[in-house]
Amino acid sequence: MERAYYFAFVEGDFVVLPLHVLIISSIVKILIIAHLLIIGVMAMIWSERRVSGWMQDRLGPNRVGFQGILQPIADGIKFLFKEDLIPNHVDKPLYVLAPAMLLVPAMITIAVVPFGSSLTIFGHEIPLQIADISIGILYILAITSLGVYGVVLGAWASNNKYSLLGGLRSSAQMISYELTLGLAIIGVLMLTVVEPGESALSLRKIAESQGKALWNWNFLIHFPAFLAFTTAMFAETNRLPFDLAEAEQELVAGYHTEYSSMKFALFFMAEYMNMIVGSAVTVTLFLGGWHFFGLENVGGPVWSGLISFGIIFVKTAIFLFVFIWVRWTLPRFRYDQLMNFGWKFLLPVALTSIVVTGILWVTTQSRLLVGIGNVVAAFIVVSIVAGLLVMNKTPEPATPELSGLDAIE
Amino acid sequence: MNAEQILFIVFGGISLVGAVSVISFRHPIYSALALIVTFFAQAGLFVLLGAHFVAAAQVIVYAGAIMVLFLFVIMLLNLGTLSASGSIVGKLKGVAIVLGLLLAAEGIYIAVNALNETAVASAQPTAAPVTTYQIGELLFSKYLLPFEVTSLILLAALIGVIVLVKRDGPDTD
Numbered sequence: 077m078e079r080a081y082y083f084a085f086v087e088g089d090f091v092v093l094p095l096h097v098l099i100i101s102s103i104v105k106i107l108i109i110a111h112l113l114i115i116g117v118m119a120m121i122w123s124e125r126r127v128s129g130w131m132q133d134r135l136g137p138n139r140v141g142f143q144g145i146l147q148p149i150a151d152g153i154k155f156l157f158k159e160d161l162i163p164n165h166v167d168k169p170l171y172v173l174a175p176a177m178l179l180v181p182a183m184i185t186i187a188v189v190p191f192g193s194s195l196t197i198f199g200h201e202i203p204l205q206i207a208d209i210s211i212g213i214l215y216i217l218a219i220t221s222l223g224v225y226g227v228v229l230g231a232w233a234s235n236n237k238y239s240l241l242g243g244l245r246s247s248a249q250m251i252s253y254e255l256t257l258g259l260a261i262i263g264v265l266m267l268t269v270v271e272p273g274e275s276a277l278s279l280r281k282i283a284e285s286q287g288k289a290l291w292n293w294n295f296l297i298h299f300p301a302f303l304a305f306t307t308a309m310f311a312e313t314n315r316l317p318f319d320l321a322e323a324e325q326e327l328v329a330g331y332h333t334e335y336s337s338m339k340f341a342l343f344f345m346a347e348y349m350n351m352i353v354g355s356a357v358t359v360t361l362f363l364g365g366w367h368f369f370g371l372e373n374v375g376g377p378v379w380s381g382l383i384s385f386g387i388i389f390v391k392t393a394i395f396l397f398v399f400i401w402v403r404w405t406l407p408r409f410r411y412d413q414l415m416n417f418g419w420k421f422l423l424p425v426a427l428t429s430i431v432v433t434g435i436l437w438v439t440t441q442s443r444l445l446v447g448i449g450n451v452v453a454a455f456i457v458v459s460i461v462a463g464l465l466v467m468n469k470t471p472e473p474a475t476p477e478l479s480g481l482d483a484i485e
Numbered sequence: 486m487n488a489e490q491i492l493f494i495v496f497g498g499i500s501l502v503g504a505v506s507v508i509s510f511r512h513p514i515y516s517a518l519a520l521i522v523t524f525f526a527q528a529g530l531f532v533l534l535g536a537h538f539v540a541a542a543q544v545i546v547y548a549g550a551i552m553v554l555f556l557f558v559i560m561l562l563n564l565g566t567l568s569a570s571g572s573i574v575g576k577l578k579g580v581a582i583v584l585g586l587l588l589a590a591e592g593i594y595i596a597v598n599a600l601n602e603t604a605v606a607s608a609q610p611t612a613a614p615v616t617t618y619q620i621g622e623l624l625f626s627k628y629l630l631p632f633e634v635t636s637l638i639l640l641a642a643l644i645g646v647i648v649l650v651k652r653d654g655p656d657t658d
Binding site for chain 1: 521537538549
């Protein structure tokens, strides 16, 4: 019966810890990771503004502290001391609840993501992961799908047409891209090596099975699925080029138009937290987790754990840089383009990767062939879809004569 | 009382409170939210039973996907506060009471039966959590036919929706 207290560790992992060690180490890990996330958000806000400035050939904030590194703290203080305005026309309970409903899912997803191999302290081998549950991937998908409530309820409770439009757009977008997000992972799960009785859905197992060599990293074996997953993740986090929920030109600020002070800051923090967690998940699933050419095995049991944490940290940081990079590289999609892209290209690619990975793995047992087959199949599917779209395209209606004010524009 | 029982009371309590809230809130959005809370608490109960996969599926499918669509519809139709007298619920009060009493009788019958069997059940250790592998194996061997029939039904529903939407002919894109 005692199993039930700490099944999270006994089941997914071979490490069995005494109860008090488990509780203390878990609390320490939760504290460290929660604070790391918040510090990460601040670092992301600073680097987004500085990198954006750099990409646009301007400086960005560089006054507060060295190179403006204390700017997020100044912003935070400003948010805290601003008047917490609640407009009269809002639905008050939901209006107050919505930012938290977005922030909490963003924060608790990190619980199942491994942030390193393991540390040996006082003779106990402590896995660097808050909870290694046997359904890790499903947990992430479940919690991510709850993030949409914060957006939708905030939008509805604001009682503002721009907010509502933003919220509806965002929920439609999230539902559409969630499918791709889930299906793209299945190929990875199929090739994850597990002992009988273990679960291939545990993120630790997925990271460990990529450890042997570089060509075991999943993004090489499942390249189309990796691209589909990354694209879907950009859509899930509402980042450019998919940030239609808050398209400034059309919707003022989208679902958080009516929010001010710390409540607005919570929306903002949730977006960056989603990005950080999403990057960490992608690194674990596709980019080898804490493995980097055997560097993670250097040093003793303590040093190798710390180095593995450093590797996953750097990988996540590089991926986060890609987020900012893409933001200033690609223009925003139109809404119908977004839906067409999600349903007609990404979803077929994700589905093909499942079929091809399954068939080739059963028949050949070769990761190389699976990798090549995936790329070829995805290429064929995309060509077919594109060909069908071109053939079915109705001739565009002739542009009507411009008159009046339209002609001036 | 061990931790499992305490958690059962917590999750069971939350799911009861949520279920009552669904029918007592006047505004459909709040009712939908209460339903989400209920689903969540039920997922917690599934975890206590060792059915981790079912718990995750519960959250993904019901709390994550279906309820978002519910909210979507409520918002698009802009449903206001409902009044009990004007709606169809008010007219069918008699039927509702009869059906409710039937359900309650059923529940009590099962509970009484279960109480008699508790002595036997509690002597046995908790079953090991069911893994996803086992579920997959069952779905593709023992329950293959129901599984495929379910997917066919879903496919039929999918085609039905497309036919309904495309009713006006292919040229209205």
